Amino acid sequence: MSSATQTTAGILLITVSTIAFGGLSLLTHLVRRIPGYLDNPVRRALWTAGHAHAGILVLFALVALLYLDHAGYGTGTATLIRVLLVAAPILMPLGFFLSVVRPADTRPNRLIWLTVLGGASLTAATLLLGIGLL
Secondary structure: OOHHHHHHHHHHHHHHHHHHHHHHHHHHHHHHHOOOOOHHHHHHHHHHHHHHHHHHHHHHHHHHHHHHHOOOOOHHHHHHHHHHHHHHHHHHHHHHHHOOOOOOOOOHHHHEEEEEHHHHHHHHHHHHHHHOOO
């Protein structure tokens, strides 16, 4: 594993603690019955989706990084793939969380488009990596 890929993996592993903290925050909202979360199904669903996507996408990125150095790409393309793999688990959950940041929000605001940007990042990274491995 190259040092750049190892550094990226280290950064992703450190983000797991923030995901765990987010899970604890969601649990606190449930247990303490905090208004604006439990009684707001849109906010609850999007925050749950944000937390779940963060965890899964970090795991996916870590697995994908194991293959990156075998794709035969140069430094520039490999760096692009690393950035795209890290961007997806940041952008997509941010879109879910920030689109209903106020407790009274019953519809997502325009920041929900960050989820689309995160999905595009994930799609580009996986296509590039897959093509490189073929």
